[in-house]
Amino acid sequence: MSEPILRLDDIQKRYGALPVSDHVSLEVGPREIHALIGPNGAGKSTLVGQISGAIAPDEGRVFFAGRDVTRVGVARRARLGLARVFQTSNVVAGFTALENAMLAAAATDGTSFRFFRPIAAERRLRDRAMTALERVGLAGREGVSAAGLAHGEKRALELAMCLVQEPKFLLLDEPMAGTGREETERLTELLASLDGEIPMLIVEHDMATVFRLAHRITVLIGGAVAITGTADEIRADPTVRSAYLGEEAA
Amino acid sequence: MTDAAVSAPHPALSRRLLGLLAHPAVPIVALALVIAAGQVFGQGFWITLAARAAILGLAALSLAFVLGQGGLVGFGHAAPFGIGAYAVLIAGEMGIRDVFALPLFAFLAAAAFALPTGALALRTRGVYFIMITLAFAQMAYFVFAALSGLGGDDGMSIAGKATLFGTKFLRSETNLAWVAVGTLAVVSLFVHRMTAARFGFVLRAARDSEARTAALGFSVYKTRLVAWAISAGIAGIAGALMAEQTGFVSPALMNWHRSGELIVMVVLGGARRLSGAVVGAIAVVLVEEFLGSTTEYWKLGLGLLILAVVASRVADLSKVLGRRS
Numbered sequence: 001m002s003e004p005i006l007r008l009d010d011i012q013k014r015y016g017a018l019p020v021s022d023h024v025s026l027e028v029g030p031r032e033i034h035a036l037i038g039p040n041g042a043g044k045s046t047l048v049g050q051i052s053g054a055i056a057p058d059e060g061r062v063f064f065a066g067r068d069v070t071r072v073g074v075a076r077r078a079r080l081g082l083a084r085v086f087q088t089s090n091v092v093a094g095f096t097a098l099e100n101a102m103l104a105a106a107a108t109d110g111t112s113f114r115f116f117r118p119i120a121a122e123r124r125l126r127d128r129a130m131t132a133l134e135r136v137g138l139a140g141r142e143g144v145s146a147a148g149l150a151h152g153e154k155r156a157l158e159l160a161m162c163l164v165q166e167p168k169f170l171l172l173d174e175p176m177a178g179t180g181r182e183e184t185e186r187l188t189e190l191l192a193s194l195d196g197e198i199p200m201l202i203v204e205h206d207m208a209t210v211f212r213l214a215h216r217i218t219v220l221i222g223g224a225v226a227i228t229g230t231a232d233e234i235r236a237d238p239t240v241r242s243a244y245l246g247e248e249a250a
Numbered sequence: 251m252t253d254a255a256v257s258a259p260h261p262a263l264s265r266r267l268l269g270l271l272a273h274p275a276v277p278i279v280a281l282a283l284v285i286a287a288g289q290v291f292g293q294g295f296w297i298t299l300a301a302r303a304a305i306l307g308l309a310a311l312s313l314a315f316v317l318g319q320g321g322l323v324g325f326g327h328a329a330p331f332g333i334g335a336y337a338v339l340i341a342g343e344m345g346i347r348d349v350f351a352l353p354l355f356a357f358l359a360a361a362a363f364a365l366p367t368g369a370l371a372l373r374t375r376g377v378y379f380i381m382i383t384l385a386f387a388q389m390a391y392f393v394f395a396a397l398s399g400l401g402g403d404d405g406m407s408i409a410g411k412a413t414l415f416g417t418k419f420l421r422s423e424t425n426l427a428w429v430a431v432g433t434l435a436v437v438s439l440f441v442h443r444m445t446a447a448r449f450g451f452v453l454r455a456a457r458d459s460e461a462r463t464a465a466l467g468f469s470v471y472k473t474r475l476v477a478w479a480i481s482a483g484i485a486g487i488a489g490a491l492m493a494e495q496t497g498f499v500s501p502a503l504m505n506w507h508r509s510g511e512l513i514v515m516v517v518l519g520g521a522r523r524l525s526g527a528v529v530g531a532i533a534v535v536l537v538e539e540f541l542g543s544t545t546e547y548w549k550l551g552l553g554l555l556i557l558a559v560v561a562s563r564v565a566d567l568s569k570v571l572g573r574r575s
Contacts, residue, residue, distance in 0.1 A: 079467065094458040103455050107466035112452035112473040115444045119451040161466075 003066060005030050005169050005199045006051065006082075011060035013046055020046045021057065022224035028169070031196050035210045036203045038220035044203050047220065048173050051201065052084050053077040065168055081168030085159060085175065091146040097157050098142035101129035104161035132164040133157075136190055152183030156190065163198075170200040176209055188212055211235075274442060274525035277307070277532055278435050285427045294423060298495075299539060301427035304434045305491045307531035310515035311434070312484035314527035315441050317516055319450055320477050321457035322372075325380045326387030327512045329367075330360035330482035332504030334489025336394060339499040342409035349412040349419060349429065352494075353487045360486025361479040363390065368478035372471060387509055395501040405500020408493055420494055430491050434528070437484055441524055444480070453477055514552070518559055 004027040013021035020043040028034040038044050049055035050062060053074040062070045069077055078084070091100050102119065105128045106112070119125070133142050136156040141149065149157060155175070162170065175191070176184045188209045191200070195213070204210050210217060210231075217234045219226040227237050234240055270276075281300045288296035309331050316322040334356035341347070341355050367386040374382055395403045411420040420426050444450055456463040456470040464470050493499050515534050519526025537555060541548035 075467070078465075090459065090462055092455050092459040092462055095455065099451075103451065103463070104466055106448055106452065107468055110467060112449055112468050113476065114448040116447055118443070118446040119448050120446070122448065165466075 002030055004028055004063075005032075005065055006201065007063040008047075008051070009061040009063065011047070011050060011057045011062070013043075013050065013055065013057050020223045021050065021060075022222065024060075024220070024223070024225055026218055026225065026228070028199050028201050029215075030199055032215050033191075033195060033200045033202065033213050035214035035217045036201060036220060037205075037207075037210060037217060038226075042220040043223040044220055045173070046223075048171065048203055051171055052082065081166075082171060083162045083165065083167035083169065084171045084173070085162050091149075091154060091157055091161070093147040094145065096143050096145050097133060097138055097149065097153075097160075098126075098129055100146055100157055101132050101142075101160050101164055102126060104164045105129050105132075108165050128164055129160075132160040135163060135193075136160040137186075150183075152179055152186060155179065155183070155187055159190065163194075167198065170194075170198055170202075172200060172202040172204070174203055174205065176204060176206045184209060272523065272525070274438060274523075274528075275435075277525060277528040278304075278431060278438060281307075281431050281434070281528075281532070285424065285431060288427075289424060297424055297427045299535060301423070301430045301491075301495055303532045303535040304427070304430040305488050305495060306512075306515065306535060307528035308430070308434045308437060308491065309485050309488035310512050310519070310527035310531045311438060311441060311524060312481045312488065313512045314516045314519070314521060314524050315445070315484075316474075316477055316481040317513070318521040318524065318526075319445055319457065320453045320474055322474065322478065323380050323513070324371075324383045324478075324481075325506075325509050325513065326383035326385075326390075327482070327485050328504045328506060328508035329387035329390040330364055330485040331489040331492070331508065331512075332394065332499075332501065333360045333363050333390065334486030335493035335499045335503050336400065336489075337486065338412075338490045338493040339400060339406060339408050347410055347413045349414045352412050352490050353433065356486040356490035357483035358486075360489070361483035364479045364482030365475070368475050368482070372474050372478065384506060384509065387504060387506060391501050391504040391506070394504065401500065403501065405498060405502065407498050411497070412494055426491075426494055430495070433487060433491065437487065438525070438528070441484070445524060449473070449477070514556060518556060520563075 006028040008024055008026040011021045011024040012019065024047060026034075036044055036047065046055060050057050053069070053072060053076070057070065060070075061068055064077060064080060064082055067080070069080070072080075092103065095103065102122075102125050105125045130139075130142065133139055136159050138153065138156055138160060141153065146154065146157060172191070175187060179187060184206060191202070191213055194200070202210070202213060214231060216228060216230060218228045219234060219240050226239055227234065229237070281304050284300040285297050288294065288300065309327065313324060313327045316324055337356040337359040338352050341352055346352070346355065371379055371382045371386065394400065400406055411418060413419055420429065452463065452468050452473050456468070456473065460470055489503060492503065511534065515530035516527045517530070518533055519528065519530030533555070534552065537552050538548060541551040
């Protein structure tokens with residue numbers, strides 16, 4: 001495997017006496033979809049916070065795209081190409097799907113100070129936005145106001161707004177939370193279609209999604225990495241079975 | 251909800267007609283026609299009234315831009331308006347009376363006031379923003395009231411009307427009216443362009459979802475500050491025109507009543523449409539003039555008009571919300 005896009009090196013984080021990240025090391029390859037699973041209270045959210053930059057680790061280092069970003073904040077990590085999907089994002093409800101995507105495209109230029117050219121005439125922006133909308137299956141829905149989109153469509157729009165910014169890496173924190181069975185499947189296939197194109201770290205409870213998408217899975221238990229391996233290795237692992245999968249089945 | 255469509259006899263036709271009437275040029279063309287008619291029929295009063303409506307319309311338009319597009323309810327737009335007027339007074343004292351230099355001077359003076367005060371005010375939201383813009387406007391009011399060199403409380407006549415290539419062009423009430431309407435037309439075009447451009451787009455996005463817009467990487471604060479300064483500058487141009495019309499500048503121009511009146515104009519015309527501000531200004535000027543000459547309680551009439559308009563809007567809104575759910 002060539003150089004990983006994301007590398008956590010012996011991350012430690014304590015809240016008082018309680019270790020929530022206990023010597024966590026983890027790598028996501030440049031073309032990998034990596035899943036992070038674990039029972040409630042395993043420290044997944046804290047780890048996600050340390051990857052996105054919202055939480056600083058007590059010890060250890062975070063590398064993103066070959067850079068040490070341990071002390072780099074959320075906004076700068078986002079500009080480096082680390083996109084956190086379905087978390088900060090709620091779409092602009094009064095805007096149409098196309099306008100939302102164009103807003104995201106405009107953001108990559110980083111300026112709002114264009115006073116004379118009508119936004120509708122910014123062809124490049126429009127084309128990029130349309131491409132992203134088509135990519136997530138929202139072609140034909142671009143004129144619908146975001147408030148009028150179904151829940152699953154809104155998620156797809158959020159993903160489009162992310163893709164339009166051409167991120168280097170997607171951090172997905174429970175993308176399937178609150179979606180129905182059918183929407184989950186559609187969204188899973190959507191993410192699967194990005195396989196090999198954009199590396200991802202996905203934190204998810206839905207095991208069908210995890211097994212469908214992930215090349216490798218890391219299981220977090222009590223703040224520490226219990227095992228990292230392929231889906232088959234994870235399924236066969238006895239500790240995981242008792243601590244996590246068993247609990248899920250119950 | 252189909253009953254709305256059923257009750258209207260020709261929904262497509264009436265909608266197209268309404269769409270045509272809602273074109274931003276309509277109120278401005280109407281003002282120009284009134285001035286032309288005033289010239290033809292020798293009705294100086296019409297011309298004065300149209301000029302006043304154009305000037306207040308320009309001020310209301312400046313507020314409509316930040317209020318409607320940016321969601322920034324400024325309750326102190328009388329301040330840049332008055333500062334624009336004082337800019338004319340001061341420029342006149344310095345011997346500058348050129349009709350092209352004065353608006354520029356007024357724009358810069360008002361924007362210069364808006365930048366530092368806006369920089370502070372824009373750190374607050376909602377009611378606090380309203381109160382802090384009011385507070386800054388009141389400060390400006392009392393500062394100018396205390397400047398005895400500029401007439402203090404009583405105000406002062408401007409040294410002379412603006413000139414065009416050295417001729418005393420704006421001595422004529424009609425010429426001033428044309429300049430006012432022409433300025434309104436040009437600025438309105440400019441503001442509409444700005445609104446349709448990326449700048450207005452991001453401003454609206456921030457109005458609807460500030461957190462999202464910021465998360466995408468836009469500087470909401472800077473965008474709003476620039477919009478705020480441009481808006482104030484335009485209000486300053488309107489104030490300069492007002493100074494030219496009345497020939498007199500006093501702190502009363504910055505009275506907080508005027509800030510409220512500008513909000514009334516914007517709300518009357520519909521805050522989301524820029525040209526609504528001009529319509530609202532025309533309505534207020536007409537009510538003030540015709541109701542004002544029959545009864546001193548004319549503001550009661552204005553109050554009832556506001557109530558009626560707002561009530562009809564709320565009714566529309568509930569219809570829209572009902573359809574959505």
